Amino acid sequence: MxxxxxxxxxxxxxxxxxxxxxxxxxxxxxxxxxxxxxxxxxxTPNYIIEASYKSMLEGHTKYTPAAGLPKLKQAICDKFKQDNNLEYTPDQIIVSTGAKHALSSIFQTILEDDDEVIILTPYWVSYPEQVKIAGGIPVYVEGKEENQFKAAKDQIAAAVTDKTKAIIINSPSNPTGMTYSKDELLDIGNLCLEKDILIISDEIYEKLLYDGAEHVSIAQLSDELKEQTLVVNGVSKSHSMTGWRIGYTAGRKDVIKKMANLASHTTSNPAVMAQFGAIAAYTEDDGxxxxxxxxxxxxxxxxxxxxxxxxxxxxxxxxxxxxxxxxxxxxxxxxxxxxxxxxxxxxxxxxxxxxxxxxxxxxxxxxxxxxxxxxxxxxxxxxxxxxxxxxx
Incomplete structure (x- = not known):
């Protein structure tokens, strides 16, 4: 074949x-x-499991909107406001079948053949493959080990061409666990604004920080950067819900609308009982x-x-x-x-x-x-x- x-x-x-x-x-x-x-x-914490089970007993076992339950999207908006000082509305949110699916959907939505995506190394193994599947070309920029495996603005600038469509930032990082500081993100963000490069910010490890380290989302640094950024997150790592497959993207309404249209013809909605579990994850807390x-x-x-x-x-x-x-x-x-x-x-x-x-x-x-x-x-x-x- x-x-x-x-x-x-x-x-x-x-x-x-x-x-x-x-x-x-x-x-x-x-x-x-x-x-x-x-x-x-x-x-997974018991209160999340119990909320999911209860939702099934109450008859929540049917289709939901392709972009996710309105109540979950509102809970995600509330999470962004509380944790990141970011204001989103539910029509700027799409819930996907895990953060991996969210990323894949982004590439399928924004890339045309031979568009280039800058990937900072070391990178999560699926980034380049997802870009290639969507017809794009991965362009690698080395994060120097002596710089905590992080790439500098001048390195990134040297990799930009007229085909550069997007850049992926993963902070905290898989596999290194390193985080980008506010100043480092501002440097990269200003370059992206200057060159009109879409920023894809993978923040799935946001809640797992140590020794007083604080998470900074590049989208929270200015209104312009918020408009230029698609934030990807989910409950997999933060709430030990990897098998539940609930991730999401926040960003511009036009991109989110196209992603929802794509989902309607591919996956439809994420599992409804998992969505109810995610609602509990973001609205309850037992420590x-x-x-x-x-x-x-x-x-x-x-x-x-x-x-x-x-x-x-x-x-x-x-x-x-x-x-x-x-x-x-x-x-x-x-x-x-x-x-x-x-x-x-x-x-x-x-x-x-x-x-x-x-x-x-x-x-x-x-x-x-x-x-x-x-x-x-x-x-x-x-x-x-x-x-x-x-x-x-």
């Missing part, structure tokens, strides 16, 4: 082989520790969300120094999310492996520890470690990693 050129252009995820091998080893009875989790290891954040903060404080003690590892302390992104170039160079991806495969086969190689994030000298697991498991994994490194 001949497949579409767009599907054929998708680069297979570098994590697939590791994931498949880890699963195979587990099925064979091996004690594999996985540090690749991209989701909190806490259950469990903050307790989860504190647990991640405690884990980070306990594991960061230990990671830096591994020979050949250097790791900056992140400000948010639940990942560490150590540079392992020295450890790899001293080993019998030719690159980080092969080193990661060897780590899994010999030490039974699964981590994510950094090449899938555009940073081949690094690996991603998720501390969305128990401290005991994480520390045992580091014991195994140290033994693996010492044998090389």
């Amino acid at each position: 001949k497949f579409s050129a767009k599907v054929e252009s998708i680069t297979p995820s570098s994590t697939l082989a590791i994931t498949a091998k880890a699963k195979e080893l587990k099925e064979q009875g091996h004690d594999v520790i996985g540090l690749g989790a991209g989701e909190p290891d806490f259950n 469990s969300v903050e307790n989860m954040r504190k647990a991640f903060e405690e884990r980070l404080s306990k594991v960061i120094d230990r990671v830096n003690e591994v020979p050949g590892f250097t790791c900056q302390k992140p400000q948010g999310a639940f990942y560490l992104f150590p540079n392992v170039k020295e450890a790899v160079e001293k080993s019998s492996y030719s690159n980080t991806e092969d080193w990661v495969k060897g780590l899994l086969e010999e030490a039974k520890v699964a981590v994510v190689p950094g090449d899938g994030f555009g940073a081949p000298d690094n690996i991603r470690l998720s501390y969305a697991t128990s401290l005991e498991q994480f520390e045992e994994a580091l014991d195994r990693i140290e033994k693996f490194v010492s044998k090389q």
Whole structure:
């Protein structure tokens, strides 16, 4: 069968082989520790589950508007006002089947063939593939490790062409956990205003910040930047609701209207009971969300120094999310492996520890470690990693 050129252009995820091998080893009875989790290891809070269950008992099991329940869109508007000092109206909001779907819908809506999208590296693995599927061209700008993996304005300016349509900013970042400051965002934002570049701000890790770090949305910095920005967020990470698949986009009415039209012919509405759960997430609070954040903060404080003690590892302390992104170039160079991806495969086969190689994030000298697991498991994994490194 001949497949579409767009599907054929998708680069297979570098994590697939590791994931498949880890699963195979587990099925064979091996004690594999996985540090690749991209989701909190806490259950969804009970008050959210109960609200969703109640909605079904009350008969809310039918279609909703493609852009989402009006009550949920209002709750999202209230969230923006309370958390970000941003004023949106419900017709500036579309609810999607997860933030990943929101991003994909944006690219499908705004891109024509060969439009360029600036992606700052390290990046979340799906950004470039979603751009390619929509017919666009990813243009990469390196976030320097010595600058907390963040790209500077002059680097971005050098990548702009007459085909540049948009830029993606992910703060806090997956995979680095780093955040852009107000001044850094202003520099990037002013460039985008000057060049008429649409800003896509992925803020899904907004609530997971540590050591007093504060989230700044580029959309809140001026009225002009708000108009230039599409903010993507959701409840997946903040409320441990990854499987519920509720994300959303806030922005200009004309873009949101087109995205809703696209949804009406593709997905229709997100699951209605999940929408009711999201309403509860934004209108109720039993303290469990903050307790989860504190647990991640405690884990980070306990594991960061230990990671830096591994020979050949250097790791900056992140400000948010639940990942560490150590540079392992020295450890790899001293080993019998030719690159980080092969080193990661060897780590899994010999030490039974699964981590994510950094090449899938555009940073081949690094690996991603998720501390969305128990401290005991994480520390045992580091014991195994140290033994693996010492044998090389």
